[in-house]
Amino acid sequence: MSPVTELDLSAVTGQWLNQCGPHDFGLSEYGCACPDGDPRPVIASLVAEVERLRRLLAEPTAPVGPADDERVWVSTARAGIDMHLIAAHGTGCGRSRHAGGITVLAAEAVEGWAGVPCRRCWPVTS
Numbered sequence: 001m002s003p004v005t006e007l008d009l010s011a012v013t014g015q016w017l018n019q020c021g022p023h024d025f026g027l028s029e030y031g032c033a034c035p036d037g038d039p040r041p042v043i044a045s046l047v048a049e050v051e052r053l054r055r056l057l058a059e060p061t062a063p064v065g066p067a068d069d070e071r072v073w074v075s076t077a078r079a080g081i082d083m084h085l086i087a088a089h090g091t092g093c094g095r096s097r098h099a100g101g102i103t104v105l106a107a108e109a110v111e112g113w114a115g116v117p118c119r120r121c122w123p124v125t126s
């Protein structure tokens with residue numbers, strides 16, 4: 001997984017967020033300890049980073065779980081029951097379906113019992 005950002009915040013802080021006594025107290029006629037140089041590149045990279053993070057926050061997370069019209073298996077009719085992927089032998093997470101349970105459309109399990117996708121049948125990948 002790539003780092004959240006390449007921006008070295010401690011370097012930015014170390015260069016641009018130091019105290020400047022004369023400046024901070026409105027006494028710049030006594031000299032100034034602010035760094036020389038053009039702050040625009042670092043401001044631009046900070047702005048770009050904030051924009052990137054805002055886009056990430058605005059993106060809806062991909063739904064994880066069965067499609068509404070997919071058949072799923074639940075062990076019993078109970079509120080909040082796990083919905084499991086139906087596999088050739090049992091469920092996607094390795095449970096047996098021989099003991100009973102109910103096979104329904106995912107939409108019905110959600111509507112009827114507020115079913116939630118089993119995290120082992122539908123692992124979160126991102």
Ligand SMILES: [Zn+2]
Nearest residue numbers: 020023032034
């Ligand atoms: Zn200063």
Ligand SMILES: [Zn+2]
Nearest residue numbers: 084093118121
């Ligand atoms: Zn499962």
